[in-house]
Amino acid sequence: MPEVIAVDVGGTSIRAAAIDIDGELRRERVRETPAADGPDAVVAAVRAAARELAGPDVVAAGVVVPGVVDTAAGIARYATNLGWRDVPLRDLLTADLGVPVVVEHDVRAAGRAELAFGSARGAGDCLLVWLGTGIAGVVVADGRILDGAKRMAGEIGHVPVWPDGEPCACGQRGCTEVYASAAGIARRYLARTGVRLAAAEIATRLHTDPAATAVWAEAVDALGLALASGTLLLDPAVIVLGGGLAGAGAALREPVAAALAARLAWRAAPEVRTSPLAGRAGLLGAGLIAWEAIREGR
Amino acid sequence: MPEVIAVDVGGTSIRAAAIDIDGELRRERVRETPAADGPDAVVAAVRAAARELAGPDVVAAGVVVPGVVDTAAGIARYATNLGWRDVPLRDLLTADLGVPVVVEHDVRAAGRAELAFGSARGAGDCLLVWLGTGIAGVVVADGRILDGAKRMAGEIGHVPVWPDGEPCACGQRGCTEVYASAAGIARRYLARTGVRLAAAEIATRLHTDPAATAVWAEAVDALGLALASGTLLLDPAVIVLGGGLAGAGAALREPVAAALAARLAWRAAPEVRTSPLAGRAGLLGAGLIAWEAIREGR
Secondary structure (H helix, E strand, C coil): CCEEEEEEECCCEEEEEEECCCCCEEEEEEEECCHHHCHHHHHHHHHHHHHHCCCCCEEEEEEEECCEEECCCCEEEEEHHHCEEEECHHHHHHHHHCCCEEEEEHHHHHHHHHHHHCCCCCCCCEEEEEECCCEEEEEEECCEECCCCCCCCCCHHHCECCCCCCECCCCCECEHHHHHCHHHHHHHHHHHHCCCCCHHHHHCCCCCCHHHHHHHHHHHHHHHHHHHHHHHHHCCCEEEEECHHHHHCHHHHHHHHHHHHHCCCCCCCCEEEECCCHHHHHHHHHHHHHHHHHHCCC | CCEEEEEEECCCEEEEEEECCCCCEEEEEEEECCHHHCHHHHHHHHHHHHHHCCCCCEEEEEEEECCEEECCCCEEEEEHHHCEEEECHHHHHHHHHCCCEEEEEHHHHHHHHHHHHCCCCCCCCEEEEEECCCEEEEEEECCEECCCCCCCCCCHHHCECCCCCCECCCCCECEHHHHHCHHHHHHHHHHHHCCCCCHHHHHCCCCCCHHHHHHHHHHHHHHHHHHHHHHHHHCCCEEEEECHHHHHCHHHHHHHHHHHHHCCCCCCCCEEEECCCHHHHHHHHHHHHHHHHHHCCC
16 A cells, blocks of 8 residues: 655654655654764654665655745755755655655644644634744635745744844844743753753743743743734634643643733734644644655646 | 815824715814823813714724724724723714724724825835824735734834833833833933923924934934834835834935935845825724725725
8 A cells, every 4th residue: 555754853852754645653652863974964863763664565755844944846955953054855865765856844744734733724814833942833824825925935944033133043133932931941950950851851840940930921922922922913713722832731821822812912812722743733734745756746 | 075084193182084986075173183192082082073074975084093903893992192981982872973983093094094005005015103192003914904913913013122221101101101201202302401392392302403313313313223123024015104203204214214225234124215194194084994984884
């Protein structure tokens, strides 16, 4: 039975699976992203993850990566968290696997999965926000993903929520993701306490650890501001929070919804949901675009 | 020769004209908005402006107003600068004029005019920002106006550029329009100097009056932040500045373009243009929607 290889390259982990035409996952594997070993090590890990799943039934592959992606050329142009610049991922993986390979932006792919299987199904206008190592978003308007002029729409992670605030890896200051991404939360907790903890771990300490409480509250405040800007500009019916941090569930959703409402004096806030796809949205989206490439005969 | 009546109700002036099928303006009139005399006086002034243009050739009327508009019901729901709440404008004017009347949001109508005649013609993705007494915007994605779930998209005037900053009439703090609308600039100049001047007048004093220079620079900074958020979320090819303040031309466009670029560390800024339609975009848009109502047999 034919299948595609799907790979979701994140700043923390590389998730890979074979996916059949119905979107069923097979042989899912997760490995750590060797970001500390440099950009080439990450490329090697992605290739290894894909090769492990190779087989006679594989008809295509979809790889999704963060940052700026040139889909037409199959090149990962720029990804801060991976140290990548102009990585020709499509050509590398096509050589490895011998099947058509499609490269896409991870959050755009996750948005496709949310529209197909998740919280955004049926919502004509929504804003999908992925809270991972970094933060990115997808704008859905009238049921379609809004690309923008250069396919760079949805970058809510770099909206300047606190102008001239803490520096961001992007070169700007006060970006949403400085405060509210998994990396940002961990970094800010470390700065306060000297203790290195993952954001997910910090989320479990909200009622017992004042530093965790404070850092989380600041993340929620930053998200409330960014989502207020997003709501005012886009007027979504629903805001879907996805990515690893969304695993915190109500501990994230409830205060974020309250922070958003508090920043909107004169209009109602859209509903805030967490994604039911959790960490798998990118992977499912990678599978979708690979199947799409087959259907379109690319 | 048939014509429609177009009325553009602003916080400062009410502009009215008859417009033929080719978009040619006839008998254009501008009167001051009697906002200080209360909401009913503004309604009376709008009705008088429309009645003045009535005649046997008039086949429809389009009225455009700021704030929140219920187009389907023909009701101006909420307009801070006019003091309006639930004004049944369509029914009032239909009774006065005896022709079909369409009520629309002024900036959405102006966006239609920009797409048809102005700076946005041919730009698939753009952000139109109207700098008048208040600030509002229209998002154009793939050549179409983005409505949003409740037709409330584009409210860039209330994006929180300086969270917890100066209070806004909307009940929020630090909104773009607190700093960068014509009313905001005049109010902030008055607070600094004790002198009451219109924003357009302040714009002419940039090289001679330090208070004017400072207030203008703060307006530009606020706009740079709001447009950075808009660019990151929407990725427009072009940003068009319209409304009364856009009459300042290069004195507005050049520093705003620089401020926007300075707030975008990792991506190029879209081109910033001022509208060639100047103060007439809303009026032309009101004409467009009136003609559209006739074509659609409403």
